[in-house]
Amino acid sequence: MIDVRLLRQDADAVRAGLARRGKPELLDQLAEAITLDIEVRDIGTRRDAIRARVNELSKQVGAARRDGNTAAADDLQKQSRELGDEEHSLAARADELQEQLRQILLRIPNVPHPEAPDGASDHDNPVVKGPLQMPASFTDQQRIPHWDTAARLGILDSERAVKLSGAMFTMPRKAGAMLSRALCQYALDMNADAYEEVRPPSLVTTATLTATGQLPKFADDAYAIERDDLWCIPTAEAPLTSLYSGEILDEAALPVRLMAYSPCFRREAGSAGRDTRGMLRAHEFDKVEILALATPEQAATMLIELRDRAERLIAGLGLPYRIIEICTGDMGQSHHRSFDIEVYAPGCDSWLEVSSVSWFSDYQGRRADIRYRRAGEKGTHLVHTLNGSALAVPRVWAAIVENFHQPDGSVVIPEALRRYMRGLERITV
RNA sequence: GGAACGGUGGCAGAGCGGACAAAUGCAGCCGCCUUGAAAGCGGCCGGCUCGAAAGGGCCCGGGGGUUCAAAUCCCUCCCGUUCCGCCA
Numbered sequence: 001m002i003d004v005r006l007l008r009q010d011a012d013a014v015r016a017g018l019a020r021r022g023k024p025e026l027l028d029q030l031a032e033a034i035t036l037d038i039e040v041r042d043i044g045t046r047r048d049a050i051r052a053r054v055n056e057l058s059k060q061v062g063a064a065r066r067d068g069n070t071a072a073a074d075d076l077q078k079q080s081r082e083l084g085d086e087e088h089s090l091a092a093r094a095d096e097l098q099e100q101l102r103q104i105l106l107r108i109p110n111v112p113h114p115e116a117p118d119g120a121s122d123h124d125n126p127v128v129k130g131p132l133q134m135p136a137s138f139t140d141q142q143r144i145p146h147w148d149t150a151a152r153l154g155i156l157d158s159e160r161a162v163k164l165s166g167a168m169f170t171m172p173r174k175a176g177a178m179l180s181r182a183l184c185q186y187a188l189d190m191n192a193d194a195y196e197e198v199r200p201p202s203l204v205t206t207a208t209l210t211a212t213g214q215l216p217k218f219a220d221d222a223y224a225i226e227r228d229d230l231w232c233i234p235t236a237e238a239p240l241t242s243l244y245s246g247e248i249l250d251e252a253a254l255p256v257r258l259m260a261y262s263p264c265f266r267r268e269a270g271s272a273g274r275d276t277r278g279m280l281r282a283h284e285f286d287k288v289e290i291l292a293l294a295t296p297e298q299a300a301t302m303l304i305e306l307r308d309r310a311e312r313l314i315a316g317l318g319l320p321y322r323i324i325e326i327c328t329g330d331m332g333q334s335h336h337r338s339f340d341i342e343v344y345a346p347g348c349d350s351w352l353e354v355s356s357v358s359w360f361s362d363y364q365g366r367r368a369d370i371r372y373r374r375a376g377e378k379g380t381h382l383v384h385t386l387n388g389s390a391l392a393v394p395r396v397w398a399a400i401v402e403n404f405h406q407p408d409g410s411v412v413i414p415e416a417l418r419r420y421m422r423g424l425e426r427i428t429v
Numbered sequence: 430g431g432a433a434c435g436g437u438g439g440c441a442g443a444g445c446g447g448a449c450a451a452a453u454g455c456a457g458c459c460g461c462c463u464u465g466a467a468a469g470c471g472g473c474c475g476g477c478u479c480g481a482a483a484g485g486g487c488c489c490g491g492g493g494g495u496u497c498a499a500a501u502c503c504c505u506c507c508c509g510u511u512c513c514g515c516c517a
Contacts, residue, residue: 041478041479044479044486045480045485047486048478048479048486048487049485051486051487052485052486054497054498055485055498057498059498060497061447062448062497063448066447073497074497076497077496077498078497080497080498081496083497084496084497248439371476380476
């Protein structure tokens with residue numbers, strides 16, 4: 001959530017920031033929020049005044065009863081009771097407006113970072129690094145889509161996956177299954193020097209999914225288990241970010257660095273019919289996420305650290321890649337600043353987003369109520385949250401099958417992964 | 430799933446209608462003492478929110494209710510522990 005107090009003190013700054021996202025309706029929502037906020041505070045102040053009077057009278061009633069002054073006590077009680085009714089209706093009104101305000105604020109996106117590039121859509125995302133590790137040309141074999149190669153090698157059984165679970169589910173087999181697992185272990189091991197490994201729950205509460213921003217606005221994109229009021233996580237970002245929700249950390253504990261392997265579940269509500277073949281888009285996939293909770297001062301550096309770590313994984317596999325920065329018009333709701341790492345897949349002839357690294361400023365910290373305390377200081381501050389896919393398995397899997405497809409029809413396993421694949425050097429029929 | 434007992438500040442743990450933001454202990458902070466430290470002693474020591482400030486309001490698992498007044502009584506939900514059942 002954006003900061004209501006900032007909205008009060010400097011509404012123009014918030015307006016100007018949100019305007020960069022290029023969605024005019026946001027400014028209307030903002031105006032509505034400002035109006036509601038004023039009204040909520042006005043009613044709240046009146047309610048508090050009555051409340052104070054009731055508290056005062058109650059004390060007097062107690063005193064009068066102790067002194068045996070029954071008549072005076074009865075009179076005071078009567079006065080207080082009358083105030084009670086007025087307080088009740090004011091409180092009810094305040095709660096109602098407060099909730100309305102909250103619902104609006106939950107849907108208002110984060111303000112972009114000043115250095116985030118302006119732009120209207122993904123076409124305006126500038127390439128900030130690369131392409132790197134790009135060969136001068138690609139062979140005929142490399143131009144074969146991974147779904148064809150995978151089918152020939154027997155490492156991807158899409159038909160049976162669909163039989164089991166329906167469209168948009170995948171099922172790697174044999175060396176393909178091993179490759180999926182190897183990528184996860186590789187990503188975890190490469191970050192184990194500084195990141196604590198967590199194995200979070202894959203089902204989380206509504207509150208947890210609201211903290212990171214997936215709810216309430218994007219409920220259609222997530223799998224809901226209504227009977228138990230639980231949701232399947234679309235990314236480990238959700239449980240990892242909320243790990244310390246409602247807690248106050250010592251500044252010395254920051255930055256907190258966490259990583260997790262998890263399955264990710266996405267309904268892909270708006271993308272029926274897109275990327276239906278192969279491993280590019282599925283309702284369930286594996287991912288290793290890296291994440292940090294930081295002070296505002298640490299955050300900018302952390303963003304680069306996370307990006308470098310994500311890059312190092314792709315570079316270490318020998319895949320052609322580039323890094324783009326997300327422009328204001330293409331940013332996710334919670335994002336303050338983000339970068340994507342894209343791998344080139346010659347068979348699909350496209351750049352695949354394999355990692356997204358983002359800084360959320362205090363937007364998620366406020367929703368999740370994660371604060372920290374500076375040593376020797378009174379009061380608390382909201383943490384900044386950052387995270388990135390260390391490695392999203394299926395698209396890297398696809399890129400490996402395409403890029404390392406040899407003229408003899410085999411697929412060479414990147415050196416870095418072989419130790420996780422029982423020494424396998426290449427996949428053959 | 431059934432039964433019983435619980436959920437209070439960073440932790441431990443009192444309080445069970447009125448003077449309770451809440452005893453006490455530990456931890457923490459400041460000072461004294463000390464060559465230094467420990468121990469001792471004295472003081473401070475929760476969060477949120479409205480307000481320029483003075484000051485006010487809210488928070489004892491969540492929500493609702495009773496009452497002039499609720500940490501305390503009632504309802505409900507959630508969570509925990511133990512026992513039983515079931516089970517990877």
